[in-house]
Amino acid sequence: MYKQWSVDLNSDAKLMPKQVESSLQPNGEKTSPISVILVSSGSRGNKLLFRYPFQRVSENTSSATSKQRSPYVLNTSGDSVEDQDGDSREQTPLTDEQLVAGFSDSILATILATKSDMCGKKFELKIDNVRFVGHPTLLQPPHTIQANADASVINCMHNLSRRIAIALQHEERRCQYLTREAKLMLAVQDEVTTMTETDGTPQSPFRQILPKCKLARDLKEAYDSLCTTGVVRLHINNWLEVSFCLPHKIHRVGGKHIPPEALERSLKAIRPYHALLLLDNEKALLAQLPLDCSPALVRLIKTCSAVKNLQQLAQDADLALLQVFQIAAHLVYWGKAIIIYPLCENNVYMLSPHANICIYSPLAEQFALQFPGHDLPSMLAKFSLPVSLSEFRNPLDAPVHEAQLIQMVVWMLQHRLLFQLHTYVCLMVLPVEEEPGLWEEEPPLVTRVTGRSLSTPSALSFGSPTSSDDMTLTSPSMDNSSAELQTGGDSPLNKRMTETLLASLTEHERQAILRVPAAQNPEDLRLFARLLHYFRGHHHLEEIMYNENMSRSQLKTLFDKFRSVLVITNHEDPIISLFQSPPD
Amino acid sequence: MGSYRRIDCIFFSEFHPTLGPKITYQVTYIRHEFFYVYIITKPELQNKLITVTAMEKKLIGCPVCIEHKKYSRNALLFNLGLVCDARTKTCALEPIVKKLSGYLTTLELESGFISNEESKQKLLPILSTLLEELNVTGACTLPIDDSNTIHLKLIEQRKDPLVVQEYDVPVFTKNKDHFIKSQWDLTTQQILPFVDGYRHIQKISAEADVELNLVRIAVQNLLYYEVVTLVSIFQYSNVYCTTPKVQNLIDKKCLQEECIHYVSKLGQRTNLRDVFQLYCGLTPGTTVRDLCSRYSHQLQRVDERKLIQFGLMKGLIRRLQKYPVKVVRDERSRPPRLYTGCHSYDEICCKTGMSYKELDERLENDPNIVVCWK
Numbered sequence: 042m043y044k045q046w047s048v049d050l051n052s053d054a055k056l057m058p059k060q061v062e063s064s065l066q067p068n069g070e071k072t073s074p075i076s077v078i079l080v081s082s083g084s085r086g087n088k089l090l091f092r093y094p095f096q097r098v099s100e101n102t103s104s105a106t107s108k109q110r111s112p113y114v115l116n117t118s119g120d121s122v123e124d125q126d127g128d129s130r131e132q133t134p135l136t137d138e139q140l141v142a143g144f145s146d147s148i149l150a151t152i153l154a155t156k157s158d159m160c161g162k163k164f165e166l167k168i169d170n171v172r173f174v175g176h177p178t179l180l181q182p183p184h185t186i187q188a189n190a191d192a193s194v195i196n197c198m199h200n201l202s203r204r205i206a207i208a209l210q211h212e213e214r215r216c217q218y219l220t221r222e223a224k225l226m227l228a229v230q231d232e233v234t235t236m237t238e239t240d241g242t243p244q245s246p247f248r249q250i251l252p253k254c255k256l257a258r259d260l261k262e263a264y265d266s267l268c269t270t271g272v273v274r275l276h277i278n279n280w281l282e283v284s285f286c287l288p289h290k291i292h293r294v295g296g297k298h299i300p301p302e303a304l305e306r307s308l309k310a311i312r313p314y315h316a317l318l319l320l321d322n323e324k325a326l327l328a329q330l331p332l333d334c335s336p337a338l339v340r341l342i343k344t345c346s347a348v349k350n351l352q353q354l355a356q357d358a359d360l361a362l363l364q365v366f367q368i369a370a371h372l373v374y375w376g377k378a379i380i381i382y383p384l385c386e387n388n389v390y391m392l393s394p395h396a397n398i399c400i401y402s403p404l405a406e407q408f409a410l411q412f413p414g415h416d417l418p419s420m421l422a423k424f425s426l427p428v429s430l431s432e433f434r435n436p437l438d439a440p441v442h443e444a445q446l447i448q449m450v451v452w453m454l455q456h457r458l459l460f461q462l463h464t465y466v467c468l469m470v471l472p473v474e475e476e477p478g479l480w481e482e483e484p485p486l487v488t489r490v491t492g493r494s495l496s497t498p499s500a501l502s503f504g505s506p507t508s509s510d511d512m513t514l515t516s517p518s519m520d521n522s523s524a525e526l527q528t529g530g531d532s533p534l535n536k537r538m539t540e541t542l543l544a545s546l547t548e549h550e551r552q553a554i555l556r557v558p559a560a561q562n563p564e565d566l567r568l569f570a571r572l573l574h575y576f577r578g579h580h581h582l583e584e585i586m587y588n589e590n591m592s593r594s595q596l597k598t599l600f601d602k603f604r605s606v607l608v609i610t611n612h613e614d615p616i617i618s619l620f621q622s623p624p625d
Numbered sequence: 626m627g628s629y630r631r632i633d634c635i636f637f638s639e640f641h642p643t644l645g646p647k648i649t650y651q652v653t654y655i656r657h658e659f660f661y662v663y664i665i666t667k668p669e670l671q672n673k674l675i676t677v678t679a680m681e682k683k684l685i686g687c688p689v690c691i692e693h694k695k696y697s698r699n700a701l702l703f704n705l706g707l708v709c710d711a712r713t714k715t716c717a718l719e720p721i722v723k724k725l726s727g728y729l730t731t732l733e734l735e736s737g738f739i740s741n742e743e744s745k746q747k748l749l750p751i752l753s754t755l756l757e758e759l760n761v762t763g764a765c766t767l768p769i770d771d772s773n774t775i776h777l778k779l780i781e782q783r784k785d786p787l788v789v790q791e792y793d794v795p796v797f798t799k800n801k802d803h804f805i806k807s808q809w810d811l812t813t814q815q816i817l818p819f820v821d822g823y824r825h826i827q828k829i830s831a832e833a834d835v836e837l838n839l840v841r842i843a844v845q846n847l848l849y850y851e852v853v854t855l856v857s858i859f860q861y862s863n864v865y866c867t868t869p870k871v872q873n874l875i876d877k878k879c880l881q882e883e884c885i886h887y888v889s890k891l892g893q894r895t896n897l898r899d900v901f902q903l904y905c906g907l908t909p910g911t912t913v914r915d916l917c918s919r920y921s922h923q924l925q926r927v928d929e930r931k932l933i934q935f936g937l938m939k940g941l942i943r944r945l946q947k948y949p950v951k952v953v954r955d956e957r958s959r960p961p962r963l964y965t966g967c968h969s970y971d972e973i974c975c976k977t978g979m980s981y982k983e984l985d986e987r988l989e990n991d992p993n994i995v996v997c998w999k
Contacts, residue, residue, distance in 0.1 A: 151662060151667060152663065152666075164677075164679045165676075166663070166678070167674075167677075168676075392998065392999040396999060398950060398999065400951070400965050416952055418952055418997065419995050422950070422995040422996060425909070426910050465872070467872075467875055467901070469898045469901055471898060472897065472898055577872075577875065608898070608905050610871060610905035611866075612866070612868055613868075614869075
């Protein structure tokens, strides 16, 4: 999904938001490359064209012109999460420099220059503790190197290699860019070799290559960016843009990274009632965008707000809901925004177990700067017990003060210090002794309805921007048969509907529900039956409110009436809690 | 997961004095031409474990070079390697390859096993046996000649365990009685009777009369093999709350059974509804004591300590710890050491010997201290 983007966000190292709690965690190094290497292979043999960081003493390299195949290699070392080979042990204590310095230029040239049969596919080589990963291309095969890295980190590095390869391939076809650059690199290497022979002082040819060769500078920049921000933005031959972000660096919560697969799964589960919370202020974010970015993106960023859900956002920004979903996912993937439930009075927040509440943390400092006169720990202490926004604010306060409190909550959400609690309901009747099949008949009911309105909307079910209606907050379930139940009265049709809905339960459950005093009221029973499929503990109150177009008090009253067969609990939404805490 | 260790091919390769690098023996055929540079390598790469992944295959080898005048070209180069599917998790195979290369080196140095054409032929049946036994049983014991036997075993690599703190409580994940105690080291044997799921490390150390660090290491070892897991100290004043995983109790039948069996009082059997209500009754601000008085009916057949233990072990609930934070107003006063927001009540009480009540009383009177629960 993300590879098709024509919009590629830039992130200047200065504007990049702080790493969360990185001072306490050593993991920053584990997703960074060890070095960048460019190797070529042709009819005259294998050549190491460029490597960065430089070795202290240069090796003697024989001259050869590169012809067709030119592998390009990036060295990286990775996380201590389970790696490609299933190894999850800690990294060795050897420094990265030592690991790679052990490889001379010529050996690198030999082992990394691959045969033509290996081109066009992913290539990986592990030697003791150093891993090389790449993508040999018939013209420019990039290789990336990692040791003990998470499989997804390797895949991302490979992705970067491939992107650079494609760009280089394109430029080579157009104007022989790579051949020219390679010639330059080799020429400088020859020069330095000659100088060394006459002077006797060893020098690194690669240091000399840098000022003369744009490609070398690009590779160096890729390496530097990967090591720091995790965001790479290059202009190959000052023309073709290559953008890349390493989600492992960007998405770190509590010191652990969020695996891209988990991220993608969460993004697929976003609903129209969710909201997008930007992690930077609007101005800073807009300044980071490239000049040719899509106007839809700009519009969305300008219209975005913590109190607006995605459906409203689509309406206000005049975009299709599907498009809003895609842009939102993109922003989240690039670490520029997170998904929350829109801010409102009744939202209940609590301190996140992963929040850093230390008085010496950089967050405490930032908070004090942003909100003079307030200190973070005191504010966080207020959320020790779940508190709703309305409780948190004091209605007697001046409106200015109130607004500031909201801003503080937004700040705390942005910095993953708080998460929201939702109410989940579960149907649980008093048991009969030895009833094994208590839940056997439940699943069909649940699966039947998940195919319906609860999944990510397609353009069809929500209409296009040009259709006159349907961008309101009405739920998608208006078109289903349960709408007939709202006509009221005790018609035989309604009675039958209720019976059908309850039919999927066991006899025992049905009896238990009918025994509840409120069940005598046909309206209440009808409503209960209609909402039955939500009572499996997977749909929170706000979701039911949105889907069924009901108010909070309506639902709470219903729960209260049927409390003898329901069990209610509060916890965070597992779908979006990913952004608040690292997965287990 | 099925093919996570399967070896597709074992080969023995050497540098022939006239023909160059070749695969002398291989069990099941694999195209190797592309990999020669990684099999018979330059000196710089010798004795290094090399894994190359390309073209849907992974090749693991360890090139060896033995230098001696008696060999043509003054050196014997060989490599015994494995080939698997590219998606295989091969880290358990790496020590096997290294060990095999070590064995062959020894054999060559002792009796010229490889350089002698006759004895070298024995390699082919050896490779076949290795391939079969490693794939089927994960282990292989193979006599080579009168004085040498190969012992190999595939050992799963596990994640490094968490650091064990003095206030952590180890609890067995499986039935304690299933363990053959004599298989464990002496320290572990000494502390085992005290690992009851309620005693924390400091207490175990005191009662078993074993030094604290040794207890820590022993428990860490048990953690590594997933024999125990860690929970927090149980007190009736503790506060817990549910996590989204509590819904697993509704979704997973086997978990339901396990739970009911674990938490029911001796000789009794509770039901799912009572248990689920109890877990959902755990909320921020509610102590276990409160739970006991509110849900006394449900607790008739449930042991609350086991309930909490099970909930923590399976991640259905989590403990809310108290963290005192000194909100520093006065520049001149000493910076706080323990009241920084980094140390929980559990930790502070353990380290200072204070009880919770004492700590509470002390902090209540200090206007500069706020308490965060998380």
